[in-house]
Amino acid sequence: MSRNLFDELLNAKSLFLDRRALGHAFTPESLPHRELEISVLVNNLVEALRGHSPSNMTLYGRPGSGKTAVTRFVCRDLEAKGAAEGSNVKTIEINCRNIDTKYRVLAQIGNHLSREGDAVIPFTGWPADRVFEHVRTRMERDPGVYIIILDEIDYLVRKGREGDDLLYCLTSLNIGLLKDSFCCVIGISNDLGFTEDLDPRVTSRLSPIDVVFSPYNANQLEDVLNPRAERGVVENGLDCAVIPLCAALAAKEDGDARRALDLLRISVQKAEQDSGGIVNIGHVRQAQSQLEFDQITPTIRNLPLQQKLVLFSVIINEKNGLRNISTGEVYGTYEMACLNAGERALTSRRVSSLIRELDMIGIVSAKTTSRGRHGMSKRINTSLPPGFDVLEIMRSSEPLMEPVINTRYRLQNRL
């Protein structure tokens, strides 16, 4: 009997019970350590069940601090209660990173509210005010409370007028445009300062209620992971150190719960590829470096040429065994690299800024310290995962780097 290529993997016993439980989209039965935030939302949104309009809200917090999860969690119960009580409550969630213009957001809302026989609002073509009018009449004909959730709203607002206009429209629905219905806007933002980019008139309408989500700490992340793991992974499938490690690593990344879940999910995957056994901390380490790899590769690939040349100069110095390189040393190498790339070298002032940018992205670390007699300078080191081939990424993404990488460099003598 010939064996099918997929047999082996299909027949292997999976460590996953329910893979979705470890995904981002999954809404669990409880959200540990977000009780306060939940109660703020519930206290406001309960008005919808009483036939009144809830206030608009803005939720702030770092990525993975539970904003979207809390909102979905609360809205799920709200809709269920509304259905049971016979009051018409509808929630519409829109991610502004994907749907990033006023027109497309309105069209999305309009189509969400359509019944049989309604015209489908095309993805382009109508004037924006006609789309808005459809949204209004569709809300009006079916009296109730409409809750519009605009996730990652900062993306839209940063695009200029677009965000202002949309929010102005949506928030004006409650001020006279709707008679028998209410419309409540919940904005979700990763960026605390995003209202600064907003028209002040919109700001005051949009967020009578602000909720700030603080990042999870390591212990709290464990509480987030445990029930998910129980549901998603086979019994005794995890070494007891796995969850604490995932939690600790994610806590370092600004307490990002998504990161923690990613780590756990990929660890389990790695353990499966390892053919059997349980998930151990080695798998978590593998998962961590894969996540880093997946993040850093596109970042480096998309760096502008000058940035690449600067980064290259840091790396070449380090490859020659130097640590804590100074700005001057980097600049010397950088000038040679520019020559080989056929580029004019930027000023050292500019290169200094570029180094700082690389530091902010997290590819290098640059600390300014005094070297006494030898002046103030940065101490520059790369901070890349071990075994990460940066030069290959640069070579494949930028033809001009080829001659730069192929040249041998004579580095300055150190003092």
Place this chain on the structure above:
DNA sequence: CCTCCACCGGAACGTGAGGAGT
């Protein structure tokens, strides 16, 4: 204790690309 190195980093300005309005 003072000097002085080698750079830091803020501020103001120049330049060219790209978008909006007319």
Place this chain on the structure above:
DNA sequence: ACTCCTCACGTTCCGGTGGAGG
């Protein structure tokens, strides 16, 4: 086609800085 505006990227200028070495 035209101006006007904004924005990102770079340059020039310059006061500021912490500690090794005199």
